[in-house]
Each structure stands twice: as structure tokens, then as C-alpha cells.
Amino acid sequence: MDRALRNLQEIEVIVANLKRRHTGVTSTIMALLPEQTKRLQIAALGPKLPAQWPRITWSDLLRHGFRPPRGKRLRIWHARRNLEALTGIILRSLLGMPLKLVFTSAAQRHHSRWTQWLLRQMDAVVATSPETANYLPVPAKIIFHGVDTARFSPAEDREREWRASGLPGRFGIAVFGRVRHQKGTDLFIQAMCRLLPQSPDFTAVIIGAMTADKYRFASQLKSIIAAAGLSDRIRFLGERPAAEIPLWFRRVSIVVAPQRWEGFGLVPLEAMASGGAVVATRVGAAHHVIADEHTGYLVSPGDLEALVHRLGILMRDPQLTLAMGQCGRAHVVNHFSIEREAGELERVYKSCWEGSDPSPHR
Structure with a gap:
């Protein structure tokens, strides 16, 4: 039995990681998930996920994703790439899954019209710096990345x-x-x-x-x-x-x-x-x-x-x-601890569940 697999009925937040290659986004998720699992019922979805990540499967999502998690009206879909944002839109708007869409952007550049459209479909957008937020077509909550200071720690010698x-x-x-x-x-x-x-x-x-x-x-x-x-x-x-x-x-x-x-x-x-x-x-x-x-x-x-x-x-x-x-x-x-970043993200999720505006920037 795969102990990392999670029961979707319990999962409040799905973290999408749909790219096969290890990237900076993968590193971000890898740092956050251990801390987030202490606070939330959360799991990742995607190909070639590290064995230790809590995760769900596509088959589980497509069979059981039309029911909200226990105690919530909606489930969070957290995307960090355009493909993941589009997938969330399809699941919510075309298939009718009860999802709130959250997107984290780190890019410091002008976005294409396609990306701008995707961002406007999100329920909440997080920017990793004020400079990033200034390039976005929608309000964003600024949350700097953190680091796991136990995993990354000085050598004794x-x-x-x-x-x-x-x-x-x-x-x-x-x-x-x-x-x-x-x-x-x-x-x-x-x-x-x-x-x-x-x-x-x-x-x-x-x-x-x-x-x-x-x-x-x-x-x-x-x-x-x-x-x-x-x-x-x-x-x-x-x-x-x-x-x-x-x-x-x-x-x-x-x-x-x-x-x-x-x-x-x-x-x-x-x-x-x-x-x-x-x-x-x-x-x-x-x-x-x-x-x-x-x-x-x-x-x-x-x-x-x-x-x-x-x-x-x-x-x-x-x-x-x-x-x-x-x-x-x-x-x-x-x-810049990972605990601070996870806590601020949790407040964004709670704002989505409560229906308040989690993105005060601008």
C-alpha cells in the first residue's frame, strides 16, 4: 500500500505540479508541503511526484472530486504554472467541480494576453514580491518565499x-x-x-x-x-x-x-x-x-x-x-522561514473559503 496516497474526501487543498521536470516551482512545493501538512489536509497532483509527497491520483479526482471535502463547501486548487491554472479552470467551469482557484506568480515580466486571461479567472492570486505584483493584471497578496531552516542548516564543521x-x-x-x-x-x-x-x-x-x-x-x-x-x-x-x-x-x-x-x-x-x-x-x-x-x-x-x-x-x-x-x-x-510562508498561504485559503478578498495589493 502506498502510504503517501490520500483520501480525496479529506483533502482541502490540491497542489498542482503538472510538469515532469524538476524546476524552481517543484522546489517551492517540496519546501512547503511538509509544513502545510501540519496545518491542512493537503495533497499534490501530477506526474513523477517524489515518493514522500502526500498525493492524490487523477482517477481519484475524476471519480470523487465532485464532492467537497468534509466540513467545507469548496476545495482549493493551487496552481503555479499556466497549464495548472487552465486545468483548474476546466475542472471548475467545464466539469463543475467545487473548486476555488489560487495562483502563485513569481514572474517579473509583462504577461501575454493568454496569461492575463488565466489570472483573471483565479479566485486569489499570490505574488512572491512587490515587483512581481506590479506586473499582474489583478490584485495580489504578496507572500515572500520561505526556506526550511531545519533542512537547510549550517554544518558543524x-x-x-x-x-x-x-x-x-x-x-x-x-x-x-x-x-x-x-x-x-x-x-x-x-x-x-x-x-x-x-x-x-x-x-x-x-x-x-x-x-x-x-x-x-x-x-x-x-x-x-x-x-x-x-x-x-x-x-x-x-x-x-x-x-x-x-x-x-x-x-x-x-x-x-x-x-x-x-x-x-x-x-x-x-x-x-x-x-x-x-x-x-x-x-x-x-x-x-x-x-x-x-x-x-x-x-x-x-x-x-x-x-x-x-x-x-x-x-x-x-x-x-x-x-x-x-x-x-x-x-x-x-x-524568511517556511513556517511564515505556510501560515500566510493558509490565510489566503481561509479567505477563499470565507468568501473575503485575500488580495489587498493595489
Whole structure:
């Protein structure tokens, strides 16, 4: 018997995750579900869900979804992608399921007419930052993402954790995310090619998927590394299992988030929660998350010189790196916990059930 399967009659909130590939949305749901299950009868729906997620099946939904959950008139359908919003509309408006539709948007860009239409069909919209809310055609409740500060926590001995990786040097510096121009992987490589010859105790790692359409980009980066004679000290580790990611955050001393653009950006939060020093570009919600020169460093997107300068300061000063990581950890615990995010989402759901307006923005 699959213990993760839930009885739909008990489920108050369905979290749609209809994309097969692991994305930032998947990470968001993965962080939230354990906390939300303490507060709500909640389950995910979609393909290739992690085994530990509480979930329902399509067959169960189509057989029993026309009855509301016990004690409620309506069930919440929480979407984070256009496909999931459209699916919710079909289930509610065409099939007649008793659903309230909630959508979370992290995108900081002008939306297509199609997306705007989908958003107008929602009963509540959540934006992950004020900047995101300003691009939406409807009022939104602003709820910053949080991080599980138990799952992402500092190592007792970071140098020992790094030695356990089997990689050279005393300290690690990393970039997390898919290998692509948007993520700034090339900026990280260029910065490392300039800094590592002066910092023999460091090894750099790139942790993230390398998709087929980016092989040429990745090959160019590997050629740059080889030409600099740093192939042993700049390592592509590929996509790691989700359960392994917190370990790598505990191992590395510095995390770089050099994105050229981003929706929200969870990496700085996860790194800070893990006690790592962070250098990030001012994209997504980074300037809301990081107090510049206190809990991390902020640089302009695409500014290689500023990136090299800030990273050089940290790589030359292990005590500053440690202190900045400690400040970052305290900041996340106090202001960006997953418990806070789950609590604010619960209030949005309750507003939907009660029929009040959960989206006061604008």
C-alpha cells in the first residue's frame, strides 16, 4: 500500500505540479508541503511526484472530486504554472467541480494576453514580491518565499564536510542552477578563472542540469576552463538528487547567484539558511532577501568586475565569510522561514473559503 496516497474526501487543498521536470516551482512545493501538512489536509497532483509527497491520483479526482471535502463547501486548487491554472479552470467551469482557484506568480515580466486571461479567472492570486505584483493584471497578496531552516542548516564543521566531498582544497565555492546564460554560469566561470589562481585553498563547483540545448554553451565554458588550466578546480557536478542539495549547501563556504534575470530566486535563501556567504545579482527578490554588506553582497546583473571584487573580498578573508554566513542564517530564520510562508498561504485559503478578498495589493 502506498502510504503517501490520500483520501480525496479529506483533502482541502490540491497542489498542482503538472510538469515532469524538476524546476524552481517543484522546489517551492517540496519546501512547503511538509509544513502545510501540519496545518491542512493537503495533497499534490501530477506526474513523477517524489515518493514522500502526500498525493492524490487523477482517477481519484475524476471519480470523487465532485464532492467537497468534509466540513467545507469548496476545495482549493493551487496552481503555479499556466497549464495548472487552465486545468483548474476546466475542472471548475467545464466539469463543475467545487473548486476555488489560487495562483502563485513569481514572474517579473509583462504577461501575454493568454496569461492575463488565466489570472483573471483565479479566485486569489499570490505574488512572491512587490515587483512581481506590479506586473499582474489583478490584485495580489504578496507572500515572500520561505526556506526550511531545519533542512537547510549550517554544518558543524564546514571544512570537514568539504573534505568528505573528495574534492581538492579547503573551501568550496558554488553556483546552483541549470547551466545557461540566464543563470549567469558564464559569469561565474569567468570570475573563477580570475580568482582561483590567487586562492589555492578554493575549488569551484557548478551544481545543476545541463540540458541538451545548452551543450554548446557548456562546451564553450569547459574550453575556457581548460585554457586557464583549471579543469581540476572548476568542476561540473551536474544535476544532483534533491535530497543531496542541502548537503552541498553545507559543504561550500560561498554561494554565487549571478543570474541575469530571475523570478524570485530561492538559492540565496537556501545558502543563507545553510550558513554560507552569498554574492548575488540584484534580480528577482534578492534585494529583499539580502541586506547588502551585512548578510551578503549584491551586484548589478552582468557586472563581472563587481562580482570579481566582492568574491575576492570573501575568498581572501575566511573570518568575514564565516561571520557573513552567520548573519545570513539569523536573518533567514527571523524573516524568511517556511513556517511564515505556510501560515500566510493558509490565510489566503481561509479567505477563499470565507468568501473575503485575500488580495489587498493595489
